[in-house]
Amino acid sequence: MAKDIRITIILECTTCARTGVKKGLRGISRYITKKNRRNTPNRLELRKFCPYCYKHTIHGEITK
Template identity: 70%
Template structure:
């Protein structure tokens, strides 16, 4: 099967609360998760509520471009 025709694709979720410009000195950076989604069932961008170790609380993580 061709690579572009796969139904399940890997995506990266990034924390929307972590500000790239205003990262604390003690924080390690921006929280990111890698997961999969079915492009036929969810064609729009995915947003999930996951734990962010930088913010130390549950935040919304949105899909980003690769």
């Protein structure tokens, strides 16, 4: 069988993750999307809206 080219990835807010948000008070913004493994072999970074920071921030790809 052929190897699956499109994979599901998780994008996490880099601002929330860096500040070390406490689990009980606030969360960390995460988005689920897909990427083509051949076209983008490196980690993906996109600007998305973070509801915890109330602004557009860079969301980076994390491992599952």
